[in-house]
Amino acid sequence: MVVDAVADDAAMEGVIALFEAHHAEVYAYLYHMVGNQQWAQDLVQEAFVNVLKARRSLADVCNPRAWLYRIATNCALNALKRRRRFAWLPWQAVDREARGQSDMAENALRANMVQAALAALSPDLRAPLLLYAHYGLSVAEVAQALHVSEGAVKMRLLRARKQFRQVYEEGGGQ
Numbered sequence: 018m019v020v021d022a023v024a025d026d027a028a029m030e031g032v033i034a035l036f037e038a039h040h041a042e043v044y045a046y047l048y049h050m051v052g053n054q055q056w057a058q059d060l061v062q063e064a065f066v067n068v069l070k071a072r073r074s075l076a077d078v079c080n081p082r083a084w085l086y087r088i089a090t091n092c093a094l095n096a097l098k099r100r101r102r103f104a105w106l107p108w109q110a111v112d113r114e115a116r117g118q119s120d121m122a123e124n125a126l127r128a129n130m131v132q133a134a135l136a137a138l139s140p141d142l143r144a145p146l147l148l149y150a151h152y153g154l155s156v157a158e159v160a161q162a163l164h165v166s167e168g169a170v171k172m173r174l175l176r177a178r179k180q181f182r183q184v185y186e187e188g189g190g191q
């Protein structure tokens with residue numbers, strides 16, 4: 018019993034460290050996945066409750082960040098399936114690029130086109146694109162996070178970029 022209590026304390030410390038290190042970036046990721054602040058916050062809580070429930074397996078996890086993103090992605094995909102809706106806000110990378118330009122109307126159009134292009138992607142393509150291109154996870158980390166092979170991640174990234182580019186060049190589906 019004492020051993021279990023010590024192991025549980027160590028696991029709890031691991032969960033706390035994971036929360037402190039990655040809470041903000043997981044929230045931002047989920048916000049990009051669902052496009053709603055309150056919904057993203059609820060999903061962050063759900064993800065960390067799931068982490069808390071699985072805390073004893075944390076010691077066996079090779080890459081805790083990828084494991085956390087897998088849990089967060091599953092929460093987001095399940096929520097999207099439940100609600101059957103997709104909502105997106107402009108991608109921050111476009112916002113950074115747009116700040117350097119002077120024409121506000123052009124910036125708004127570009128942001129809307131990015132929003133529409135992201136919304137046109139299926140969640141299976143959206144998630145790896147966001148994790149890889151926006152959050153900087155490696156192909157191996159994305160594969161761990163989504164619980165698929167590295168080859169599947171590469172194929173999904175290829176397809177996501179192609180579809181994103183096609184929709185974006187067509188005017189964002191507008």
